[in-house]
């Protein structure tokens with residue numbers, strides 16, 4: 001399956017690196033597409049039409065607000081379109097690409113290391129074989145979760161944005177440690193290693209986060225004190241962040 005990427009920014013780069021095979025790619029700034037193409041031995045197209053003409057599947061990696069302008073250039077030349085555009089519904093996608101088979105995906109940045117969490121809207125296209133092919137293509141760079149579109153915004157607010165949230169947690173923990181005099185590089189290594197081990201432990205325990213909290217927080221111990229301080233603001237913060245992602249006023 002020849003892959004074409006419209007856009008050569010953060011997600012396009014991460015996807016191309018994760019797939020590890022040549023892609024056709026474009027960007028408004030040609031040098032950006034050229035840099036990505038060089039990274040994966042691919043081809044920087046002169047324009048979006050060239051990407052569409054040389055791809056079996058076109059993955060939209062531009063910004064959501066550019067849907068109409070890009071579709072105006074390539075809609076007639078794309079048989080399969082995959083959108084990773086946050087907030088753009090399948091109906092909106094199909095309206096922009098009426099002659100294409102359209103799929104809505106929400107990956108995260110961990111596609112780069114083939115460990116992403118990837119949502120795909122449940123198939124209603126009637127082409128089960130093609131849906132399976134798209135799932136397998138994205139399955140190369142992570143774990144794919146089919147989901148009703150009514151839950152897609154929530155998935156975006158959990159796994160799409162997740163790497164940034166956890167990076168922020170890491171950053172604030174590093175800041176707290178360096179405020180105590182620990183060397184920043186050492187603090188980064190401690191926090192990174194702890195995140196890695198903790199997430200592996202969580203998965204090995206069937207994602208039972210309560211069990212892990214219980215086992216680390218011996219009654220009267222230091223973890224219990226720290227958790228007591230963190231629990232409420234963390235719960236409130238993540239709820240408010242979900243509201244913000246969903247565009248809901250508090």
Ligand SMILES: NC(=O)c1ccc[n+]([C@@H]2O[C@H](COP(=O)([O-])OP(=O)(O)OC[C@H]3O[C@@H](n4cnc5c(N)ncnc54)[C@H](OP(=O)(O)O)[C@@H]3O)[C@@H](O)[C@H]2O)c1
Nearest residue numbers: 007008009010011027028029061062063064084085086107
């Ligand atoms: N970042 C994430 O972690 C993440 C996760 C899930 C989904 N997404 C979705 O992925 C998409 C891209 O996000 P990003 O973070 O990769 O953004 P980004 O780094 O800003 O990349 C956007 C790319 O689109 C290009 N572009 C703009 N207008 C174009 C046009 N008319 N034709 C062709 N290319 C055009 C830009 O080129 P120039 O720079 O030359 O203008 C740039 O290469 C967004 O829709 C976002 O919702 C992102």
